[in-house]
Amino acid sequence: MAPICRAVHTEIVNRMDFKTQGRRPVSRCDQLGVAPFSVDPQVLTRPYLTDAHKAALDALRTWMTEAGMSVRIDPVGNMIGRYEGERPNAPALLIGSHIDSVQNGGRYDGALGVMLGVETVDAFARAGRRLPFAIEVIAFGDEEGSRFPASMLCSGALAAGADPAALEARDENGVTIAQALTAFGLDPAKAGEARRAPGEILAYVEPHIEQGPVLEAEDLPVGVVTGIAAQLRIKARFTGQAGHAGTSPMGLRRDAVAAAAAAILAVETVATEGGPHLVGTVGRIIASTSAFNVIAGSCEIGIDLRAASRDVRNAAAARIRERIEAIAAERNVGLEFTVVQDLPGSPSNETLTELMAEAVGDVGVRPYRLMSGAGHDAMMLSSLCPTTMLFIRCERGISHNPAETVRDDDVGVAALTMVAFVERLASAQAQLMAAQ
Ligand SMILES: [Zn+2]
CATH class of the missing domain: 3.40.630.10 (Zn peptidases)
Structure with missing residues (x-):
């Protein structure tokens, strides 16, 4: 120039x-x-x-x-x-x-x-x-x-x-x-x-x-x-079995909050592995109980994913979904995914x-x-x-x-x-x- x-x-x-x-x-x-x-x-x-x-x-x-x-x-x-x-x-x-x-x-x-x-x-x-x-x-x-x-x-x-x-x-x-x-x-x-x-x-x-x-x-x-950034918001809802914190042996539980916790870490891992132009956050957790002595029967998390390009973001969303599906299967809890916002x-x-x-x-x-x-x-x-x-x-x-x-x-x-x-x-x- x-x-x-x-x-x-x-x-x-x-x-x-x-x-x-x-x-x-x-x-x-x-x-x-x-x-x-x-x-x-x-x-x-x-x-x-x-x-x-x-x-x-x-x-x-x-x-x-x-x-x-x-x-x-x-x-x-x-x-x-x-x-x-x-x-x-x-x-x-x-x-x-x-x-x-x-x-x-x-x-x-x-x-x-x-x-x-x-x-x-x-x-x-x-x-x-x-x-x-x-x-x-x-x-x-x-x-x-x-x-x-x-x-x-x-x-x-x-x-x-x-x-x-x-x-x-x-x-x-x-x-x-x-x-x-x-x-x-x-x-x-x-x-x-x-x-x-x-x-x-x-x-x-x-x-x-x-x-x-x-x-x-x-x-x-x-x-x-x-x-x-292209933004994507997804709700993931886990459905397990509500139970008594004292009487349910660890091996027999279907704990929705524990599944959600593993999912939150999976979001963090995928976003971290995705390079500097990808960020992923779970800022919303709603459990069916807030009691000390109840195993949560359901839990919903809100995932916010942002990336410079829609392709990068969508690829990350696919990886996250795959990992969370594996977590849900392993823990025998139901899983429902809903996209709530998709900004290009x-x-x-x-x-x-x-x-x-x-x-x-x-x-x-x-x-x-x-x-x-x-x-x-x-x-x-x-x-x-x-x-x-x-x-x-x-x-x-x-x-x-x-x-x-x-x-x-x-x-x-x-x-x-x-x-x-x-x-x-x-x-x-x-x-x-x-x-x-
Ligand atoms: Zn401003």
Whole structure:
């Protein structure tokens, strides 16, 4: 690839002052971490379409406007700031993440990606640079599903349209999404208009905290995301014979919990043998008894399997099933397998991911690629446009927790990487257009 246009990039990167670069986006997330940006005065809880969500958008509107963007709220409550390109109405590079939080959440999950989008535009606006594409920074209203029993509703509405039936989902007070949209000052009848046409969006890039410990283990501030894992959830139910803990000899038992325990270890073994891009977990165990003196007649476990590719995941699922069937047969217990969720996963676009890796290198950091084990808005956007993600190290991988922490200098690396990425995308796009 030809050398990138370095006008803005060199000016900023030469200073290499990562800590200073990262301070503002971090402090903005901190500012949004308390009331009135949280519905709970003690901890951070910012669900979709609440007063706290509205307060956060009011603050964001100011920051987006100061960075040179024109700002609007779309019909499902996504806030979008637009920085025009060299030509009016050019397709937009979309940068962002979600602005809602889980209950008792961390300050950086979602919000940091939005703030990094604002920083990226700010860097180009300050330098007076326009690009061959527009940049839009987006704050998705609902990713976590912390108010309504629906998640990624807003990115789904943007990519594929809002399902009117989904707007009838209710929160715990019986308020529907449609009613909440109205109370927010939006018109639910127009929810379908949140959908974007494929030609309007050039690509989607989501900076997000890693929410895992891999970057910390690698001693790296950022990582390039190769894709979002394919997820499979399976219930395995063991049926044995309930009995008295004192009177049943060991050789005559059909203990459902003991069978489940062996199965749990089999899941761990298969996942461990499957390499770094496969993870398997049993986080759910429901036994028919919780008594000390009863042999459980039945036990159900929930298996969560995730891998970079569906093939790897399915092969692991087949091995697990084989081993658990052998365990059930050996212990003479009944076994029932049910797949309860099958998400195909979402590989990042290879060209964008390569550009992001080069951008990480531009900032002087070793480009490191990793899979996302968690779901993100980028999954939904991948049906609309090419997507990729940049992960930022978070302390001990802790997330969905008030203890979530990022370092200013890591966020500074991410901010400069985003600028370098936009420069590389502009250069690559110009080359592509020249070649046509
Ligand atoms: Zn998130």
